[in-house]
Amino acid sequence: MNPPAKILLVEDDAAIVATLSRVLTNENYEVVVEKRGDLGLMRAKETVFDVVITDLKLPGLDGLELVRELHKARPRLPILMMTAHGTTETAIEATQSGAYDYLVKPFEIPELLGLVEQAVAASRLMTEPVQLGEPGAAREAIIGKSRAMQSLYKEIGRVAAKPVGVLIRGETGTGKELIARALYQHSDRANAPFVAINCAAIPETLLESELFGHERGAFTGAESRRIGRFEQADKGTIFLDEIGDMTPGTQVKLMRVLQEKCLQRLGGKETIPVDVRVLAATHRDLDAAIKQNLFREDLYYRLSVVVLGLPPLRERKEDIPDLVKFFLHKYGVEFNVENPAIHPDALEFLQAQSWPGNVRELENVTRKILLFAQSYTISVEHVRAALAKINPPAPTANKSLDDYADELLTAAQRGELADAHAQLQTISERILFNRAIELAHGNQAKAARWLGISRLTLREKLIQFGLHPKQDQIE
Ligand SMILES: Nc1ncnc2c1ncn2[C@@H]1O[C@H](COP(=O)(O)OP(=O)(O)OP(=O)(O)O)[C@@H](O)[C@H]1O
Ligand SMILES: [Mg+2]
Missing domain, CATH: 3.40.50.2300 (Response regulator)
Structure with a gap:
């Protein structure tokens, strides 16, 4: 595309x-x-x-x-x-x-x-410019004319040009990354670098050196010096995505950098001044995390000079038709479907869903619907079929990954499936997580260590796969 x-x-x-x-x-x-x-x-x-x-x-x-x-x-x-x-x-x-x-x-x-x-x-x-409110000619836009979105645009306008940190909060898939980019593009640092880091995707030990750099020999495997992203983003903007997944140890170091506006590389003595605007985002409930001592309160106040809360999609359902049309256009271009049309009943049906995965889920479903409907006008039936396909089959015991691969590819060849790759990933992850928890006799800290991910990420995956009781435990 x-x-x-x-x-x-x-x-x-x-x-x-x-x-x-x-x-x-x-x-x-x-x-x-x-x-x-x-x-x-x-x-x-x-x-x-x-x-x-x-x-x-x-x-x-x-x-x-x-x-x-x-x-x-x-x-x-x-x-x-x-x-x-x-x-x-x-x-x-x-x-x-x-x-x-x-x-x-x-x-x-x-x-x-x-x-x-x-x-x-x-x-x-x-x-890539992110347009606010209207798609216009841009490929990327923040769509939505609901009250909640209108006031969000106003807030973005108010804070974007100020040199303050902004914390973006919102459920998964509500558009936090898009908002971060819009803030950057409307800031007086729009011509300087924007560096995005997903704190949940990088293991703790690597995250610190990614952010702050290290000197040669700072730890085993540190064969040469490395310049961290903060140093690289000097005069620019850094976007710390999923900040709620940052471990307390890294939080301390980040706090120091924000306070002192300078840093030391891991294992280094030199003090290096850095001038970086920090935008952060999380889908976690940071108030609860603070109470559980998982997130530092002082860091929270540092990051949240301005807080932008993104509304979940279910609270702005009036935006769903515009979003669906935007995505239909976007994927119409990708799949070579000219002017995809949708029946009002189908739109209404989409509006009636609860969308726990918010705009990202709506986008995925819309994409799938278009694959089903091709150039026919999209009906409620197309929507139903797409929704039914979203949840991959639960893996059963004694089936090999080869078996799953065959099943998925057969479905893909018949045109019934458009994301064999994503589905197999989900299935294999579910098998891996299930086994890890079994072998660790339910000890999540142990399982997380084996898997090389944070405990918070593990817990989230377990909930996603239905392998974990839904209430959050304090350990
Ligand atoms: N208001 C919107 N208008 C158009 N597209 C949107 C909007 N909000 C989100 N999207 C699209 O939905 C997808 C998810 O958005 P994004 O990655 O910004 O969400 P997020 O809040 O960062 O999610 P997560 O917490 O899962 O990281 C992206 O493809 C984005 O372009
Ligand atoms: Mg995100």
């Missing part, structure tokens, strides 16, 4: 250019090559790219200078630096000067592709 991402490759070695161009083009990226640093810089200043990949040693202008100059000219453009073994220090310096990340040669192609994908996503978070 998105146009292919455009990558500028600045590299003088013809063999590497040939390989990378082929690999990247195969992945559907549009690749432009420059063989000199100075020409690369010029090209990147005059043309809009999503990502730049540059070598360190270049004729004309070396990679490090290129990073410095380009970051000044286009602070939102992610730059990946390739470097030979032995010059890693310079690559680290490059991240300090604004490079997004670096790769040490020789590297494996999947590693490169993984980084490119991340960089493209980061770039689009910054540059």
Whole structure:
């Protein structure tokens, strides 16, 4: 649906250019090559790219200078630096000067592709405009004219340009990330980097070094220095998503950075000033977490100078028709269905649902409905069929993953299923979590450790899979 991402490759070695161009083009990226640093810089200043990949040693202008100059000219453009073994220090310096990340040669192609994908996503978070209220021509918009949404837009207008931290609260799928991006785009830091970090997706030990960086030897495996995201986002905005999942130890460190406006890398002594605006979001009940000593009260007050509460979808059902039409248009383009139409009864039926997964769930269902209906006018029956497909079958004992894969693929071939990948992921996760809890004799702390996830995340998964009593326990 998105146009292919455009990558500028600045590299003088013809063999590497040939390989990378082929690999990247195969992945559907549009690749432009420059063989000199100075020409690369010029090209990147005059043309809009999503990502730049540059070598360190270049004729004309070396990679490090290129990073410095380009970051000044286009602070939102992610730059990946390739470097030979032995010059890693310079690559680290490059991240300090604004490079997004670096790769040490020789590297494996999947590693490169993984980084490119991340960089493209980061770039689009910054540059893809999020429209408020009306879709207009934008691909991304916050839809909704309900009272609750109108007052939200007003609040965004009021606080976006102020240099204060904002805490975005709302149930899962209510649009917290979209709001964070809208706040950033309407701020006076809109031309500086926006760095999003999902605190729930990164294990505790890695999260601290991701945020604050580390020095060589700070812990086992810290083979070289790393520049953290706070340092990288200097003068810009950092978005700490799922802040409620941050462990108390990391919270202490974050609190210190916010208070003192400077940081020390893990294992480091140097004090580095950072000027970063912090936006945070969570779907957790932080008041309850504070009472349970899972979340620091002082940090909460720091983060929540302004609190934006997003209404759950069930409290603004009048917005459902607009949302459905917006998503039908969006996926109509993706699935090549021209002007998808929906019967008023079907809209009413959708409006009558409770939507515990909020807008994200409505979006998924709408997508599925369109797959069922194709170019026919969408009826209540299409909606029913899509809703029935949403909950994947419960895994039964003694069935192998091969069996599940076959079942799902057969359904997909018959056109009855559009997300075999997501379904198998859910099924295999459910099997894994179930077994972990069994083997740990119900000890969630132990199971979480084995799985390498936080206890909060585990508990949430167990509830999602119906493997856990619904009330929250205090341990
Ligand atoms: N008001 C809205 N208008 C249009 N799309 C929306 C709106 N709210 C959410 N969405 C879409 O729903 C999906 C989920 O939104 P988002 O990721 O911002 O939710 P979230 O609150 O961060 O959820 P989670 O807590 O699960 O991370 C996204 O695809 C987003 O584009
Ligand atoms: Mg989110």
